[in-house]
Amino acid sequence: xxxxxxxxxxxxxxGSKRTTAKKATPAKKASPAKARPNGRADEAEQxxxxxxxTPEGKRVEHPDYAIDLSPEELRGLxxxxxxxxxxxxxxTTLQRQGELGLWASLLGQEAAQIGSARAxxxxxxxxxxxxxxxxxxxxxVDPTNLLGMFRGVNNGGWDPNSNNFxxxxxxxGSQTLHATGYAMGVQKDGTDSAVIxxxxxxxxxxxxxxxxxxxxxxxxxxxxxxxQNNQWAISEPTEKQTRVPLYQRARGFGFxxxxxxxxxxxxxxxxxxxxxERARTGQGPMLIEAFTYRMGAHTTSDDPTRYRGDEERVxxxxxxxxxxxxxxxxxxxxxxxxxxxxxxxxxxxxxKRVRDAVRAMPDPDTMAIFENVYADGHALVDEERAQxxxxxxxxxxxxxxxxxx
Amino acid sequence: MAVHEKITIAKxxxxxxxxxxxxxxKVLVMGEDVGKLGGVFRVTDGLQKDFGEDRVIDTPLAExxxxxxxxxxxxxxxRPVVEIQxxxxxxxxxxxxxxxxxxxxxxxxxxxxxxVVIRIPYAGGIGAVEHHSESPEAxxxxxxxxxxxxxxxxxxAYWMLQQAIAGDDxxxxxxxxxxYHDKSRLDTESIPDPLHKARITQSGSxxxxxxxGPMVKVCLDVAxxxxxxxxxxxxxxxxxLSPIDFDTLQSSVQKTGRLVVxxxxxxxxxxxxxxxxxxxxxxxxxxxxxxxxVGGFHAPYPPSRLEDEYLPGLDRVxxxxxxxxxx
Numbered sequence: 054x055x056x057x058x059x060x061x062x063x064x065x066x067x068g069s070k071r072t073t074a075k076k077a078t079p080a081k082k083a084s085p086a087k088a089r090p091n092g093r094a095d096e097a098e099q100x101x102x103x104x105x106x107t108p109e110g111k112r113v114e115h116p117d118y119a120i121d122l123s124p125e126e127l128r129g130l131x132x133x134x135x136x137x138x139x140x141x142x143x144x145t146t147l148q149r150q151g152e153l154g155l156w157a158s159l160l161g162q163e164a165a166q167i168g169s170a171r172a173x174x175x176x177x178x179x180x181x182x183x184x185x186x187x188x189x190x191x192x193x194v195d196p197t198n199l200l201g202m203f204r205g206v207n208n209g210g211w212d213p214n215s216n217n218f219x220x221x222x223x224x225x226g227s228q229t230l231h232a233t234g235y236a237m238g239v240q241k242d243g244t245d246s247a248v249i250x251x252x253x254x255x256x257x258x259x260x261x262x263x264x265x266x267x268x269x270x271x272x273x274x275x276x277x278x279x280x281q282n283n284q285w286a287i288s289e290p291t292e293k294q295t296r297v298p299l300y301q302r303a304r305g306f307g308f309x310x311x312x313x314x315x316x317x318x319x320x321x322x323x324x325x326x327x328x329x330e331r332a333r334t335g336q337g338p339m340l341i342e343a344f345t346y347r348m349g350a351h352t353t354s355d356d357p358t359r360y361r362g363d364e365e366r367v368x369x370x371x372x373x374x375x376x377x378x379x380x381x382x383x384x385x386x387x388x389x390x391x392x393x394x395x396x397x398x399x400x401x402x403x404x405k406r407v408r409d410a411v412r413a414m415p416d417p418d419t420m421a422i423f424e425n426v427y428a429d430g431h432a433l434v435d436e437e438r439a440q441x442x443x444x445x446x447x448x449x450x451x452x453x454x455x456x457x458x
Numbered sequence: 459m460a461v462h463e464k465i466t467i468a469k470x471x472x473x474x475x476x477x478x479x480x481x482x483x484k485v486l487v488m489g490e491d492v493g494k495l496g497g498v499f500r501v502t503d504g505l506q507k508d509f510g511e512d513r514v515i516d517t518p519l520a521e522x523x524x525x526x527x528x529x530x531x532x533x534x535x536x537r538p539v540v541e542i543q544x545x546x547x548x549x550x551x552x553x554x555x556x557x558x559x560x561x562x563x564x565x566x567x568x569x570x571x572x573x574v575v576i577r578i579p580y581a582g583g584i585g586a587v588e589h590h591s592e593s594p595e596a597x598x599x600x601x602x603x604x605x606x607x608x609x610x611x612x613x614x615a616y617w618m619l620q621q622a623i624a625g626d627d628x629x630x631x632x633x634x635x636x637x638y639h640d641k642s643r644l645d646t647e648s649i650p651d652p653l654h655k656a657r658i659t660q661s662g663s664x665x666x667x668x669x670x671g672p673m674v675k676v677c678l679d680v681a682x683x684x685x686x687x688x689x690x691x692x693x694x695x696x697x698x699l700s701p702i703d704f705d706t707l708q709s710s711v712q713k714t715g716r717l718v719v720x721x722x723x724x725x726x727x728x729x730x731x732x733x734x735x736x737x738x739x740x741x742x743x744x745x746x747x748x749x750x751x752v753g754g755f756h757a758p759y760p761p762s763r764l765e766d767e768y769l770p771g772l773d774r775v776x777x778x779x780x781x782x783x784x785x
Contacts, residue, residue, distance in 0.1 A: 433701045
């Protein structure tokens with residue numbers, strides 16, 4: 054996440070004419086391994102897209118990935134997505150009001166995050182990027198905990214082991230190696246927990262991601278790589294990262310990859326469950342490419358109007374993850390006015406709680422600079438802490454002296 | 459392991475790894491060629507045979523991957539000791555070390571610990587090809603969250619590694635590769651010094667030489683020659699570069715009034731610069747001469763036919779001693 058100066062980035066694409074909702078040409082079965090001059094999903098690849106709920110809210114079946122959820126579970130997924138979107142919008146607003154220094158919105162990626170995270174067991178472990186607010190929600194991390202680093206009161210701060218949800222990682226792709234190492238440890242412990250590493254299309258270019266694929270494959274580590282291809286790495290479209298569809302990268306490393314409709318919460322849930330099951334049963338890693346779209350800016354410092362057009366966003370709006378589930382739930386008679394009203398109410402309450410919590414969030418004590426630099430202490434940190442405390446105390450003494458006069 | 463036996467530094471490190479692995483089943487050894495081969499310097503010789511492939515892990519040839527997965531293993535409760543094959547190969551892992559390993563404990567407000575030890579054979583003097591003779595310690599000492607230590611003899615090699623492994627902080631353990639086969643007494647019974655304590659290896663009254671790792675031997679030789687010339691040189695083996703035991707060094711310099719810092723690493727922005735600044739602050743009224751430094755030049759490590767000229771040796775250190783005493 055390049056925080057600074059994102060708005061100053063040069064637009065090297067000369068205006069975006071790209072649309073992701075290409076109309077189908079008659080299906081030709083192109084070899085999936087064939088490199089194309091333009092790495093976009095064409096029709097043949099769209100055929101590979103695992104989908105269980107169409108953008109129009111119609112339930113469809115897939116030969117490899119079945120799912121059977123109770124009405125309660127379906128309503129739960131809807132609630133998760135609505136509340137996550139609300140939290141996200143609230144955080145964006147708080148940034149605009151100056152309460153947060155920065156926010157990285159997940160708008161549009163709710164299904165990818167909620168679907169994958171609801172596939173996890175409590176004993177599984179998550180290694181997120183900095184945009185996994187929906188995953189954090191599912192893990193039971195208090196949303197207000199996520200805001201500390203964006204407000205600038207800490208650099209993470211929550212206890213990763215409380216919810217098996219590691220700290221947000223800002224250096225792109227680094228966490229995929231931590232996930233792999235953690236999974237190697239799980240394997241040594243002989244438990245059937247699994248690990249999931251989140252990353253994005255931009256991160257797929259990082260050496261660490263390639264190395265994590267290599268290590269996990271070689272050691273057959275129980276890790277699932279969940280790539281949210283939201284089409285944009287700040288201003289760079291996916292074709293600046295790859296000449297092949299990202300899910301196909303897995304093949305070269307010796308494990309399966311699959312592309313799932315990232316705006317379809319049911320498909321994301323079904324595919325992730327299957328991948329986790331593979332990991333648990335000693336079948337090794339799997340790559341999931343959730344094909345989705347970053348509806349908002351990269352972060353609140355970004356200005357997408359400099360590098361992409363509205364038509365693309367409009368096309369993706371038609372595939373909105375929340376809308377399609379709602380359409381389905383309503384058509385099936387699984388939700389009523391009372392349920393939807395209750396969610397709205399809960400949503401408003403969450404927004405208020407987040408606002409209140411952020412505004413009440415105290416600045417850390419100055420001496421926190423020197424805390425937890427080392428677990429076992431360090432002579433230099435002790436010395437500098439003492440010197441700085443004495444320096445600060447000198448101002449207090451001056452005040453006291455002034456009062457004395 | 460017999461007490462007081464003379465053994466090489468390489469064997470002392472091997473014995474240390476064995477002791478740590480015996481003491482704690484969570485201790486793992488991982489790196490390139492550390493298994494069957496026993497490492498390119500044979501430091502991990504026989505460990506895989508005795509502890510199994512699950513605990514002595516041959517890794518893919520990817521340094522960032524080695525350190526990154528070690529971090530993950532540490533988060534799971536393991537204590538990985540990773541080997542970077544040569545000093546010049548650590549840089550692919552530099553990002554993981556600096557942005558992840560060093561900061562993770564602080565980012566979690568102390569709620570998680572990341573006890574990873576990174577062993578790096580370092581420095582020159584073995585006639586190697588390029589990238590096999592580097593002294594990058596200052597690049598790591600500059601980073602908060604890391605601890606940096608380097609032994610100069612077998613006993614320290616044995617104890618300091620076990621102390622590093624037992625601690626809860628990330629430690630970079632630099633091994634003076636040209637001293638791997640030097641023999642010295644290994645004392646397995648005495649209580650070792652604290653990990654970050656400097657040691658006065660040779661007592662003297664006219665001038666203090668501060669060194670670490672491979673340069674300690676050079677400085678002890680210098681002290682001998684200087685003694686023949688009637689100059690009393692004290693040698694301080696720093697042992698730890700983060701933190702540095704400035705108290706021990708300060709006492710020494712307040713006694714001798716002169717300090718020369720010796721390291722293989724380039725002088726510019728090197729450990730000697732930091733030591734000179736801090737000792738000048740602490741000992742200003744005791745100093746009879748400016749703190750001098752002897753070390754590498756601001757040039758790439760030279761081809762091996764030139765390394766004897768490049769590396770600080772007896773004569774270059776003696777020259778600095780003479781210059782300091784001339785004030």
